[in-house]
Amino acid sequence: MTAPARAALGSPAAPGGLDLPPRTPGQSIRAWIHQVLHENIIRLRLRPGQALSEAEIGRLLRASRTPVREAFIRLAEDGLLEVHPQRGTFVRLIDPDRAAEALFLRNVVEKAVLREACRSFPERALFDLNANVALQKFCRREGNYERMFQLDNEFHALLFRGCGKGRLWEHLKKFDTDLDRLRMLKLSTKSDWGEIIAHHDRIARIVADRDPRPVDRLVDRHLDPAHLGRLAEQHPDYVRR
Numbered sequence: 041m042t043a044p045a046r047a048a049l050g051s052p053a054a055p056g057g058l059d060l061p062p063r064t065p066g067q068s069i070r071a072w073i074h075q076v077l078h079e080n081i082i083r084l085r086l087r088p089g090q091a092l093s094e095a096e097i098g099r100l101l102r103a104s105r106t107p108v109r110e111a112f113i114r115l116a117e118d119g120l121l122e123v124h125p126q127r128g129t130f131v132r133l134i135d136p137d138r139a140a141e142a143l144f145l146r147n148v149v150e151k152a153v154l155r156e157a158c159r160s161f162p163e164r165a166l167f168d169l170n171a172n173v174a175l176q177k178f179c180r181r182e183g184n185y186e187r188m189f190q191l192d193n194e195f196h197a198l199l200f201r202g203c204g205k206g207r208l209w210e211h212l213k214k215f216d217t218d219l220d221r222l223r224m225l226k227l228s229t230k231s232d233w234g235e236i237i238a239h240h241d242r243i244a245r246i247v248a249d250r251d252p253r254p255v256d257r258l259v260d261r262h263l264d265p266a267h268l269g270r271l272a273e274q275h276p277d278y279v280r281r
Contacts, residue, residue: 058085058100070107073097074114081120081131082220083186084228088133088278092121119217133280136272139218140265146212146219147263150196151255154243156203158252165202169244172198176237185227192223195240199247222271225278236262 058080063072077097080086098108112129115121122132172195179188193213200209227233239262246254272279 059083060101068107069103070110070114073101073103073107073111076101077111077115078118078120081115082217082224083189084221084224086131088131088221090131092129092131094129118214134221134272134275134278135218135280136222136268138215139222139268142212142215142219143263143265143268145215147259149208149212150199150263151259153200153203153205153208154246154255154259155252156205157199157247158250158255161202161247165198166244166248169195169198169202169247173237173240173244176233176240180233180237183230185224185230188233189220189224189227192227192236192240195243199243221278222268225271225275226267 058076060076061072061079063069067075077086077092086092092112094105094108094112097103098105101108112121116123116129119135119138120132121129123129172191176188176191176195179191197206197209200206239258242254242258243262246252246258
């Protein structure tokens with residue numbers, strides 16, 4: 041697979057430039073710009089509080105102002121940008137309350153999905169689940185936290201899809217923007233990757249054993265809200281007060 045392109049943004053708050061995923065066939069320029077900015081905001085390449093210019097983004101992505109403006113509007117609807125009259129457009133600060141709400145929803149739904157997986161889960165999907173955990177272990181050795189973030193999301197998506205609940209996962213992700221940015225901050229410290237991977241390994245074994253008894257306790261540990269407050273304290277410039 042060809043690695044995505046990377047472009048530099050004039051602001052010093054865009055470390056390493058932006059990842060530019062390839063534009064898929066039939067994808068509109070507006071949708072692609074939205075994808076580019078959405079992914080880079082979640083990955084913190086565009087940092088909370090950073091100012092964004094329609095003109096600068098247009099130059100960077102070689103797009104006219106209209107699709108850039110339309111993408112900005114959609115990102116504001118996503119809760120990732122906010123417009124301040126006379127001041128400009130900024131990446132929205134992380135809202136800990138919204139993140140906690142998203143985590144609560146994930147906790148409730150994932151317990152139900154995991155119980156469903158214990159009742160019925162295809163062997164091929166179980167293979168993919170274990171392969172994902174193996175990649176996470178490799179990723180930990182490599183220290184690639186952005187790839188680890190992607191694999192973490194893919195692990196949970198595999199659980200939902202294996203139960204025929206893929207659309208529900210996509211719906212949940214619409215509420216996860218603040219939570220995802222905190223998760224990215226957490227992974228960037230590399231402090232508890234081992235615990236995260238151990239939880240995923242245990243979840244895969246629970247599904248393989250068709251034993252739902254440990255579900256509630258394990259999900260509560262895996263989606264523990266206590267770390268949200270700690271992350272907010274460690275990164276005060278990124279968090280809405």
